[in-house]
Amino acid sequence: MVMDNMIVAPTEDTAQRAAARARLDRLWAAGTAFLGTEFAILAGAMSWVSERNLVSAISNAGGFGVLACGAMEPDRLAEEIAATQALTSRPFGVNLITMHPRLDDLVRVCIEAGVAHVVLAGGIPPGPAIRAIKDGGAKVMAFAPALVLAKRLVRMGVDALVIEGAEAGGHVGPVSLTVLAQEVLPFIRTVPVFVAGGLGRGEAILSYLEQGAAGAQLGTRFAASEESIAHERFKAAFVRANARDAVTSVQLDERFPVIPVRGLSNAGGRRFLQHQADTIQRFLSGELTREEAQLDIEHFWAGSLRRAVVEGDVENGSVMAGQSVGMISAVQPVASIIAELVDQAVEALVRREAPAGES
Ligand SMILES: Cc1cc2nc3c(=O)[nH]c(=O)nc-3n(C[C@H](O)[C@H](O)[C@H](O)COP(=O)(O)O)c2cc1C
Numbered sequence: 001m002v003m004d005n006m007i008v009a010p011t012e013d014t015a016q017r018a019a020a021r022a023r024l025d026r027l028w029a030a031g032t033a034f035l036g037t038e039f040a041i042l043a044g045a046m047s048w049v050s051e052r053n054l055v056s057a058i059s060n061a062g063g064f065g066v067l068a069c070g071a072m073e074p075d076r077l078a079e080e081i082a083a084t085q086a087l088t089s090r091p092f093g094v095n096l097i098t099m100h101p102r103l104d105d106l107v108r109v110c111i112e113a114g115v116a117h118v119v120l121a122g123g124i125p126p127g128p129a130i131r132a133i134k135d136g137g138a139k140v141m142a143f144a145p146a147l148v149l150a151k152r153l154v155r156m157g158v159d160a161l162v163i164e165g166a167e168a169g170g171h172v173g174p175v176s177l178t179v180l181a182q183e184v185l186p187f188i189r190t191v192p193v194f195v196a197g198g199l200g201r202g203e204a205i206l207s208y209l210e211q212g213a214a215g216a217q218l219g220t221r222f223a224a225s226e227e228s229i230a231h232e233r234f235k236a237a238f239v240r241a242n243a244r245d246a247v248t249s250v251q252l253d254e255r256f257p258v259i260p261v262r263g264l265s266n267a268g269g270r271r272f273l274q275h276q277a278d279t280i281q282r283f284l285s286g287e288l289t290r291e292e293a294q295l296d297i298e299h300f301w302a303g304s305l306r307r308a309v310v311e312g313d314v315e316n317g318s319v320m321a322g323q324s325v326g327m328i329s330a331v332q333p334v335a336s337i338i339a340e341l342v343d344q345a346v347e348a349l350v351r352r353e354a355p356a357g358e359s
Pocket of ligand 1: 043045121141167168169170198199218219220320321322323
């Protein structure tokens, strides 16, 4: 005799999966409605990586791509937006760095191009930029590194927030997503909050949705996707790396602040420590003023992300990567990364409904 709980009939299995998928869709409904997408999965903007090809591939796969403006001038941004629009008719966002000297012009470019979502990164965004974006009919997203700032951003009119944990790749704050989520998610209910940092599997995304997140933002996994234009050696380094290889830059002396950046440890990172030590020595001997020494330290990494992403120099460039890099075992198409994440979340929900002892 075959026990009921030993075999699950295909129709029952399909029905369970459909129910789990419907549950997932309810959990991230605020996120998908806000983004205008099938899945509440964003690919965070990554300088040199998030350009027309990757962004359109993500949006075409049902996620939400975000163009990285970085240091682009307005004309160049307009060109990149138009090129992306030629590759997808689905929504995507544009990430602008608030300290860009031509922020107002960049905002105008986004509005004129009909971009629906502008992400303001790199500090508390200026009120006039928020107003200009909203007056132009687009939605504003911003990063909240603490609850007090999340509340302030909501008061300033920001339409959605991203909370990014220290596990993430690139410039990071000091607090992990585990803690930031507990600090922010229970208390911000009026706007969607997307979580980022260290996310590599659907089960983890599901757990944050259940805590109140509207969706998830990933960077590292998409940087190593097939559609990413990053150099082959950059992607190969991601496939090889373990979580522990994605480390934050170290500051040697509190008088000379170093903005923490998470990336794969390499010869460049080791030389940066020596460079700081030498520069501090030159300051102490009176050869450099404090300002000169600070600038010298800041300039060490100038152009280094490009060196790694575009030229493939993964030993001397800045190979920005989050701890989720350890979960990358192959270069995959964007659509299969997204499908895998959704599948893992759905499977987790199915397992939860399974009778005890069955898995
Ligand atoms: C190579 C790389 C470059 C990045 N560049 C930027 C950037 O220019 N602007 C930005 O707001 N975030 C940047 N990020 C952060 C991502 O947008 C995203 O929030 C982060 O990667 C999410 O965490 P994860 O790496 O653990 O998935 C970058 C991340 C990586 C891996």
